[in-house]
Amino acid sequence: MEKLKFLAYVLLLAIFFACGGDGSESGDGRSKEADVGEEGEDVARNVGKQEEISLRNLEIELEQRGGKMGPCDTLALRFHIRDNYPAGTYLVEENQSFTMSETQFSVIYEKEKDIQYIFALVAKSKDGERLIETKNVVGYSSSFVNLDSTRLGTAFFFLSLFECNGDGTFTLLWEYEVPMHGGFNSMKLKRWKPKKLPYIQLNFIDGIISGYRNYNYFLVDGIRNKPHLMETYEGIARKRTMTDVNKDSYPDFFEYRYQDTVTYVYELDSIPFYWDTTKSLYVTKFTSRWFRPY
Numbered sequence: 001m002e003k004l005k006f007l008a009y010v011l012l013l014a015i016f017f018a019c020g021g022d023g024s025e026s027g028d029g030r031s032k033e034a035d036v037g038e039e040g041e042d043v044a045r046n047v048g049k050q051e052e053i054s055l056r057n058l059e060i061e062l063e064q065r066g067g068k069m070g071p072c073d074t075l076a077l078r079f080h081i082r083d084n085y086p087a088g089t090y091l092v093e094e095n096q097s098f099t100m101s102e103t104q105f106s107v108i109y110e111k112e113k114d115i116q117y118i119f120a121l122v123a124k125s126k127d128g129e130r131l132i133e134t135k136n137v138v139g140y141s142s143s144f145v146n147l148d149s150t151r152l153g154t155a156f157f158f159l160s161l162f163e164c165n166g167d168g169t170f171t172l173l174w175e176y177e178v179p180m181h182g183g184f185n186s187m188k189l190k191r192w193k194p195k196k197l198p199y200i201q202l203n204f205i206d207g208i209i210s211g212y213r214n215y216n217y218f219l220v221d222g223i224r225n226k227p228h229l230m231e232t233y234e235g236i237a238r239k240r241t242m243t244d245v246n247k248d249s250y251p252d253f254f255e256y257r258y259q260d261t262v263t264y265v266y267e268l269d270s271i272p273f274y275w276d277t278t279k280s281l282y283v284t285k286f287t288s289r290w291f292r293p294y
Contacts (some may be wrong), residue, residue: 001179004193010199013099020237027155029049037252038184038210041158045130045131049241050111050131054090058075058148062075063231070168071164071166071167072116072168072170074091074105074107074149076092076170077091077118077120077161078090078257080170081122084189085124086124086125087131088124088125088131088132088153089122089125090119090122090132091105091120091121091209091241092105092122092134092137092138092157093105093106093134093135093138093176094106094138094184095138095184095185095186105138106120106121107119107121107187108187108188108189109121114158114214115163116165117162117164118157118161118163118164118170119159119161119187119189119200119214120156120160121157121159121160121178121187122157122160123137123156123157124156124174125154125156126153126154130151130153132152133151133152133153133276136153137155137182137183137184138183138184139183140183140205140213141207142182142183143182143205143208143228143245144179144182144183146181146182147185148212155182156175156177156181157178157180157184157202158174158177158179159175159200159215159217160172160174161174161223164261173224174224174225174226176226178202178215179231179294180213183204183205183206185212186203187200187202190216192218194251195251197219197220197249197251198218199217199218199219200217200227201216202215202216202217206233208236209235209238210236210237211233211235211236211238212233213232213233214231214232216230216231217229218230227248228251230250230251230294231294236265237258237265239256239258240255240256241253241256241267245274247273248274250277252273252274252275252282253272253277254270254271254273255270256268257271272284272285273290273292
């Protein structure tokens with residue numbers, strides 16, 4: 001009997017160490033050594049090494065182009081961001097539909113009276129945390145960042161408008177923070193039909209609501225002035241759709257209410273919200289207690 005107990009004990013120890021019980025792996029199954037340098041430092045938090053890698057990647061891409069770069073093209077903009085922004089700031093990539101798709105960056109080029117404008121989505125790393133990597137802020141998996149720790153860093157997205165002159169000098173005209181930290185999908189230039197008003201739509205996947213969120217930036221005062229933000233979204237039991245409530249120059253929305261139970265989801269009604277220019281808030285006539293910032 002004692003011999004059987006001893007064998008059982010040895011077997012348990014073997015299983016324990018085989019599963020990483022000796023602490024050689026982190027909680028996500030990766031070896032601790034994967035995130036440390038030769039002298040035990042955390043490479044992910046080493047700003048110098050991260051900047052070195054970032055610059056080398058850009059140089060390799062330039063070499064693959066035969067050393068040619070247009071004065072206002074996307075690669076030139078990425079060099080500008082790398083040279084003029086804090087470490088851990090990047091031009092965001094679009095979400096790839098297929099594994100082998102060519103990388104597309106979130107930029108939109110618009111020309112007005114011989115002036116080259118570039119709308120760009122820029123992601124900045126939060127101070128004091130690990131520098132972000134663009135692959136960790138794009139797509140479905142990254143949309144759960146609000147439920148996760150900051151192990152991969154926190155991204156702050158900014159819709160930015162640059163002006164670029166003929167010699168390749170970029171000037172930032174404005175930037176507008178996006179109220180989302182992960183799950184980016186795509187950026188498109190659209191037009192609001194009731195007023196024929198152009199706007200930039202940033203589409204984010206939101207796995208938490210099992211749907212998506214659109215952050216719509218309306219150019220109500222022209223391209224050179226900071227836009228007006230309005231959010232729309234749709235999920236299993238959440239929805240907000242664009243509409244024109246009070247026929248002014250600003251877009252409005254319907255916010256839907258649901259009865260959500262274990263067995264069914266039922267749409268109850270929709271509440272119209274309109275933009276109050278005196279309060280700079282979205283309000284509704286139903287009650288003064290309901291208002292939305294965007």
